[in-house]
Amino acid sequence: QLQLQESGPGLVKPSETLSLTCTVSGDSISSTFFYWLWIRQPPGQGLEWIGSISYTGSTSYNPSLKSRVTISVDTSRNQFSLRLNSVTAADAAVYYCARRYTSAWFLDSWGQGTLVTVSS
Amino acid sequence: EIVMTQSPAILSVSPGERATLSCRASPSIGSNLAWYQQRPGRAPRLLIFGASTRATGIPARFSGSGSGTEFTLTISSLQSEDFAVYYCQQYDNWLTFGGGTKVEIK
Numbered sequence: 001q002l003q004l005q006e007s008g009p010g011l012v013k014p015s016e017t018l019s020l021t022c023t024v025s026g027d028s029i030s031s032t033f034f035y036w037l038w039i040r041q042p043p044g045q046g047l048e049w050i051g052s053i054s055y056t057g058s059t060s061y062n063p064s065l066k067s068r069v070t071i072s073v074d075t076s077r078n079q080f081s082l083r084l085n086s087v088t089a090a091d092a093a094v095y096y097c098a099r100r101y102t103s104a105w106f107l108d109s110w111g112q113g114t115l116v117t118v119s120s
Numbered sequence: 121e122i123v124m125t126q127s128p129a130i131l132s133v134s135p136g137e138r139a140t141l142s143c144r145a146s147p148s149i150g151s152n153l154a155w156y157q158q159r160p161g162r163a164p165r166l167l168i169f170g171a172s173t174r175a176t177g178i179p180a181r182f183s184g185s186g187s188g189t190e191f192t193l194t195i196s197s198l199q200s201e202d203f204a205v206y207y208c209q210q211y212d213n214w215l216t217f218g219g220g221t222k223v224e225i226k
Contacts, residue, residue, distance in 0.1 A: 037215075046207065046217055046218070046219050046220050047164065047207060047209075047217040048217070049214070049215040049216065049217075060214070062214070096163055096164075100211075104152070104169065104170075104211060105152075105211030105214070105215045106154035106166060106169040106209065106211055107154070107156075107164070107166060107209075108166050108169075108175065110163035110164055110165070111163065112162075112163055113163050
């Protein structure tokens with residue numbers, strides 16, 4: 001059974017870089033059928049797509065965040081990662097990793113989410 | 121950018137009754153629409169994709185319909201576990217979510 005698990009610091013200082021990792025278990029990240037994504041949800045608000053990556057490293061990013069986001073993949077560890085630089089209070093959110101099919105961008109599996117707070 | 125608008129923001133329904141949730145897309149997205157359920161403190165769960173296809177393990181009381189710009193999620197007889205927030209999401213062009221509909225107990 002596929003499981004996704006986010007990990008990383010729960011507290012980031014303003015202007016610094018948020019770094020999270022998603023570990024995939026129960027299936028290989030090196031599948032041509034799937035892409036791997038980051039989604040975030042500020043407290044009490046809706047969902048926002050951050051970006052996605054294939055096992056080959058092909059990426060796409062939300063235009064509103066593109067200048068600050070880098071998503072990378074490590075197939076040897078079955079992980080993919082998110083870096084968001086120059087964070088502000090507006091970046092505080094629950095961050096989810098998820099999976100979508102290569103051919104369609106609906107999300108069939110999600111991690112449990114990790115809360116990131118931005119504060120000095 | 122494709123904008124997704126959900127209504128109502130809050131829907132009060134009694135257990136056992138039918139719930140009808142709406143999602144509007146601008147511009148048209150064909151049938152490239154998914155619905156998700158999010159219970160408090162939990163990650164979203166895929167209910168419907170392709171506007172009307174139930175995901176694996178989703179009960180038959182959940183149904184989706186619509187195409188183009190108008191979509192509906194119907195829960196035929198609300199169970200206690202169905203009181204949650206529901207999001208629609210388009211995947212015709214990148215990926216964007218609606219603002220959500222909270223289904224609460226009347």
